[in-house]
Amino acid sequence: MGKNLKLKAARAAMDMTQQELADAVSVTRQTIVAIERGDYNPTVRLCIEICKVLGKTLDELFWDS
Amino acid sequence: MRCRNNLDERQLLQRGNVFQHTLILLVVLLIANAFLKEEGIVWAEGMWENILIVWAAISLCFCEFIFLEIYPMGKGQTAFYAVLGIAGMAILGMSFFHLAAGTESLTDGYMLTSQGGMVLEAVFLIVIFLVSVFQKLYHRKRREDEDEDEE
Numbered sequence: 001m002g003k004n005l006k007l008k009a010a011r012a013a014m015d016m017t018q019q020e021l022a023d024a025v026s027v028t029r030q031t032i033v034a035i036e037r038g039d040y041n042p043t044v045r046l047c048i049e050i051c052k053v054l055g056k057t058l059d060e061l062f063w064d065s
Numbered sequence: 066m067r068c069r070n071n072l073d074e075r076q077l078l079q080r081g082n083v084f085q086h087t088l089i090l091l092v093v094l095l096i097a098n099a100f101l102k103e104e105g106i107v108w109a110e111g112m113w114e115n116i117l118i119v120w121a122a123i124s125l126c127f128c129e130f131i132f133l134e135i136y137p138m139g140k141g142q143t144a145f146y147a148v149l150g151i152a153g154m155a156i157l158g159m160s161f162f163h164l165a166a167g168t169e170s171l172t173d174g175y176m177l178t179s180q181g182g183m184v185l186e187a188v189f190l191i192v193i194f195l196v197s198v199f200q201k202l203y204h205r206k207r208r209e210d211e212d213e214d215e216e
Contacts, residue, residue: 027074027075028073028134030075030134031073031074031075031076034075042074042075045074
């Protein structure tokens with residue numbers, strides 16, 4: 001699993017830190033770090049939460065084309 | 066998204082893995098001990114064999130929890146590890162006092178005495194504490210690296 005650069009870019013575009021995103025979706029900062037690095041495959045539920053906070057769709061953030 | 070004990074989904078997954086490792090170690094050690102007993106080899110006095118096997122498994126469990134930053138007890142977990150460390154040092158201190166006085170010995174032939182068992186238990190407790198201290202330093206360094214990476 002490669003790095004999730006789309007998530008990182010979307011977060012940066014919203015001017016959010018990893019900690020702020022983690023707090024917004026009620027997970028630890030390490031979990032956001034792991035998702036961005038591609039070390040952890042989040043559940044659909046968490047993906048949806050992240051998408052809602054960042055104002056993106058699941059396809060935009062989590063679909064590898 | 067977090068459960069009752071404040072762990073998120075990734076931490077819950079890791080906690081399951083830690084329990085799995087602990088169970089495997091416990092089973093392996095118990096089987097090894099059973100084989101040793103079958104061969105007539107007693108490596109620790111009385112019930113210390115079983116106590117030390119359980120402590121070895123518990124220590125692995127705690128060390129993995131610490132390293133993966135999983136705190137099932139919440140913020141009180143750090144204080145708990147400190148208490149374990151202090152208890153370990155107290156037990157070790159008392160044991161050295163007895164050993165220095167010459168009233169007890171660590172081993173009796175190839176077998177650990179109850180005093181030896183206590184020393185080993187104290188070592189497990191101190192190892193848990195030391196791993197928690199090391200983790201604090203290591204993760205602080207790693208967090209700084211991640212922050213630099215984020216920028």
